[in-house]
Amino acid sequence: MQLKRKAVALMALLLLGSAELQAQNDKMVLSVEKIMRDPKWIGTSPSNVFWSEDGKKIYFYWNPEGNRQDSLYSVSAEGKNLQKVSAQERRSLPGQRGEYNRAETKKVYEKNGDIFLYDVKAGKAQQLTNTVERESSPAFSHDEQRVVYMKDGNLFAWAVGNGQTVQLTDFRKGRKPAEEGKDAQREWLKEQQLALLQIVRDRKEDKDANEKQQKLDAPNRPKEIYIEDKLVNDVTLGPNGRFITYQLISRPKNSKVAVVPNYVTESGYTEDINTRTKVGDAQSSSEFFVYDTQRDSTYKVLMNEVEGIYDQPAYLLQQEAKASASTSAADSKTKKPAPREAVIYGPFWSNNGKHAVVVARSQDNKDRWILKLDPATNKLTLLDRQRDEAWINGPGIGYGPGEIGWMPDNERVWFHSEESGYSHLYAVNVNTGDKKALTSGKYEVSDVRMSDDKKHFYFTANKVHPGEKQFYRMPVNGGEMVQLTSFTGAHEVELSPDEKHLAIRYSYSNKPWELYVMDNKKGAKAKQVTHSLTDEFKSYDWREPEVITFKAEDGADVNARLYRPQNPEQNGPAVIFVHGAGYLQNAHKWWSSYFREYMFHNFLADQGYTVLDIDYRGSAGYGRDVRTGIYQFMGGKDLSDQVDGAKLLVDKYNVDPKRIGIYGGSYGGFITLMAMFTEPDVFAAGAALRSVTDWAHYNHGYTSNILNTPYTDSTAYTKSSPIYYAEGLKGALLICHGMVDTNVHFQDVVRLSQRLIELGKDNWELAVYPVEDHGFTEPASWTDEYKRIYKLFEENLKGKK
Structure with a gap:
């Protein structure tokens, strides 16, 4: 009996050793050749996650089969019924990017260069344009009775009630004809023709009368705005339709673009690739205008009176101080500094349409201003200035306007600032200038959005550790930050339209990104939806x-x-x-x-x-x-x-x-x-x-x-x-x-x-x-x-x- 037990024990040890040896043999041995293959050998993580408009499905791109390209997949809000989306369903989906009305019952978006209006409840889209030219940047007017969009560099409006389309701006390339005739010699010739020839006088009178009659017959035509060789950008219609704001971008005339030769080409010839300019070369400049349709006039908004616009960077002042020290008093004459070049973004209108703010940034990127704009007077009022002798940037700030929005009271604007040394949320009152930090601490806040009921902020922060990204909810006026996600690692979160569920792309240091679903509650359990890794990678x-x-x-x-x-x-x-x-x-x-x-x-x-x-x-x-x-x-x-x-x-x-x-x-x-x-x-x-x-x-x-x-x-x-x-x-x-x-x-x-x-x-x-x-x-x-x-x-x- 004892010998039998020993034999059984020996057999078990042999089997265990064999299993361990097999496990070692099955474990992949790394090599450079294996690592650097097409990344599909790892498995393809889900990407580009978004919700259906009714919140019943989550869509994402995925490639579990290892095909040449990813395909669109869907799963229910509860993480069930994972399946590939048919071509018909994919084509019928509204564009991911778009603008909602305030009730979020309708959405406008661009798709294939045309504009669509989507009824969220009915689940149906109405095509508003169908042209060869591209229409873009659709949005609702402030009263939500029109859909405004850009076409051929001009702003148009489509009326929700009767479907009528109206052109709101008339930007034209070149100079205004009247301004082109300012040459003294040409003016003299014109006057001579009018003085000598009756037929010239008669035809001029007929032309002037026709133009006058056309204005009377079509009184609502937009003003002709000549933009020379500049580019129009960021055209925005104000709340009551009176004010239209826009940027004019002047391109540099003498900048030189570097060329990169391409040697391996289909043609067999070396082909040049035009790339970019080099640092210090001439840059584009920007001007900001208000078109007052009531006065039929345009006005340039100037930064000349804004605090800090004349301040030179510290490094230049230090250079000037050294130069002055080595120059005699008689030779040193300080020039009055010119205002620095700046770019104005916006405006961002309050929901009640009473207030507008703009974000301005100096071209040297050492100042950013939050400013209240009165479009009737072109007056700018300083609300916040962030100065950095290095450069302005950080989460939620970036190099443009950054993340910015209105608080529920329509009197305060929220925005990011690195004033404390870390990018945090602030709110400033546009009437009093009172400013309050909504978050604080040695961490950064990013990807901010306000809840639909305007009671909470949702955002990502690395509060737990600089190397973690967790998702939080916080009362809109500041207070307790409720951490909704809990896994160690990073979470990229998409809120469902009804804000009851979270679609989460999550990863850890040794685990690639996977899709999870979770209820929008503290302590809720996240359910994994995708399993993307190959057996080889997991070995x-x-x-x-x-x-x-x-x-x-x-x-x-x-x-x-x-x-x-x-x-x-x-x-x-x-x-x-x-x-x-x-x-x-x-x-x-x-x-x-x-x-x-x-x-x-x-x-x-x-x-x-x-x-x-x-x-x-x-x-x-x-x-x-x-x-x-x-x-x-x-x-x-x-x-x-x-x-x-x-x-x-x-x-x-x-x-x-x-x-x-x-x-x-x-x-x-x-x-x-x-x-x-x-x-x-x-x-x-x-x-x-x-x-x-x-x-x-x-x-x-x-x-x-x-x-x-x-x-x-x-x-x-x-x-x-x-x-x-x-x-x-x-x-x-x-x-x-x-x-x-x-x-x-x-x-x-x-x-x-x-x-x-x-x-x-x-x-x-x-x-x-x-x-x-x-x-x-x-x-x-x-x-x-x-x-x-x-x-x-x-x-x-x-x-x-």
């Missing part, structure tokens, strides 16, 4: 990178993702990854947009590397001071954060200080170059991908905010551009770049290559990708690039040839 035990915090040299807290080998060796190798975009966050707890790099870091950890992924200064999610920490010096604190990260690896994680590599793309490639050139004793090897090498050759919108312009702040550009530091290269450098990169042009690395050649450097190589733009698309290109990166680290951090 590997993907790491949950530890999100750590360390102190930078200046005492600031810096967050990072840490990947560790299962059995790290003493004095082992390490790699630091630098995310791109500058203002982006990657040391977080949700599925990264850098998913290929995430998988590569798992692979590196399997090969014995410790990997650190740092949210350096300039990253999103941490407030104003971190966002602007790179002002006037890219390659300063953002690079020292990488150096401090390397020190952390040595001091705490058993990494050999001589076996640390660095890599990244775009901004991450720029930091890699700065690291290899200016901190050569810290980094033994680096891979710089699609890198900016000279900021004077990048675009204006991004670069001028951080470094001003090359001709006004040349020192900032010299300090921040790797090409000036190339002589410092000691370690092994790999440069990879797409030849048809329309963002960071291939010219960047061509110029740097010539500089390295002239310096006699021989420890670098350049890999080019003939068909790739800034973001690679071909799996073969990804594979080749990352095999080279891995080889670089193996040879220089492990000594393997």
Whole structure:
């Protein structure tokens, strides 16, 4: 009996061992080739989630079959009846984007260049236009009796009652004919003709009489507004129809557009791609006008009396002070500063139609104003001014008007500001100017909307942790923030039309995005709807990178993702990854947009590397001071954060200080170059991908905010551009770049290559990708690039040839 038990036990052990061995065999072994395949091998996450107008269905794009393109799917509000949407149903859906009336019973939208009016209750759409020309930007008039839209650069209105269409503006290219005849010589010839010839006088009288009669016969024709060669933008009809506001955009006349050659083409010839101007080149300017239909007159709204419009940036004042100090008193004459160029957005009218506000931003992006507008007098009244000697931005603020709306009392406007150092909600009274912070703390608020009953705000915030995004409800006048979502990670939430349900796209650091449904209640359980991952992807035990915090040299807290080998060796190798975009966050707890790099870091950890992924200064999610920490010096604190990260690896994680590599793309490639050139004793090897090498050759919108312009702040550009530091290269450098990169042009690395050649450097190589733009698309290109990166680290951090 005892022998029998021993035999059974032995058999069980053998079976268990066999099962464990089989599990090990089934577990995927990572390789660069496997990671960099078409991402469909992972499984395709649901995207572009939206509700049906009646709130009974959730629609989203998905691709569980691994087809070439995603398809439209639907599921009930309760998470049942998941199915692919038929072509007929898909074609019948109203446009996702549109404008609702206040009761949200009707919606206007553009579809295929025509305007439609949708009855939500009846579930039926009425086509209002059917033309070859495109109609766009539909909205309800304030009294909701008309649908207004743009066509051929003019504003039209369709009457709900009788279907009549009326043209509300008459913008015309060129100059007003009367103004074209101001030339003295031509005027003299006209007067001569009239004086000498009776037939000319008679015909002029007939013409003038006909024009007068036409105005009497058609008294409601809109005023002819001549716009020369400018562009019309943001045309808005006021509440009672009296005022129409619009922007006129003047395009730069002498700007030069950079050309990128495309070598691999269908024609067999090299073809040029026109891309963008370079920083500091001439930019478009904007003017804001009010068309008073009652007076039949147009007025330009001026910022000349607005507080701060004459204030010059601090860096220019410092330069002027230095220049004055070196100039004799007799020679120094201070000029009166001109008002800075500004762009006015809006207006945003209160629901009762009594008040209008506009948002204005200086073109140098160092000021943003919230202003009350009186369109009858063109008077602007300051409600709030945010000044930043670096640049204005942040969640809910951005580079345009930002998120803004009216409070239920129609006396206050809500908006975002970084006044406290973090983007928070504020409300200001348009009559008294009283301002109140509705949220506060060391976190950021984004994606704000007001509930239909005007009693609550819904928004996303990273209050729990900078690397988490949770969904909240809060009373409209401030108060307790009720956290509705609860999973660790990030939640992208779409409220149902009746606000009873939430459609949630959720992910965690090692779990790609999936769709969930949940009741709109605190503590409600979220139900998973989609299961997108392939068995192959799930066969590997993907790491949950530890999100750590360390102190930078200046005492600031810096967050990072840490990947560790299962059995790290003493004095082992390490790699630091630098995310791109500058203002982006990657040391977080949700599925990264850098998913290929995430998988590569798992692979590196399997090969014995410790990997650190740092949210350096300039990253999103941490407030104003971190966002602007790179002002006037890219390659300063953002690079020292990488150096401090390397020190952390040595001091705490058993990494050999001589076996640390660095890599990244775009901004991450720029930091890699700065690291290899200016901190050569810290980094033994680096891979710089699609890198900016000279900021004077990048675009204006991004670069001028951080470094001003090359001709006004040349020192900032010299300090921040790797090409000036190339002589410092000691370690092994790999440069990879797409030849048809329309963002960071291939010219960047061509110029740097010539500089390295002239310096006699021989420890670098350049890999080019003939068909790739800034973001690679071909799996073969990804594979080749990352095999080279891995080889670089193996040879220089492990000594393997």
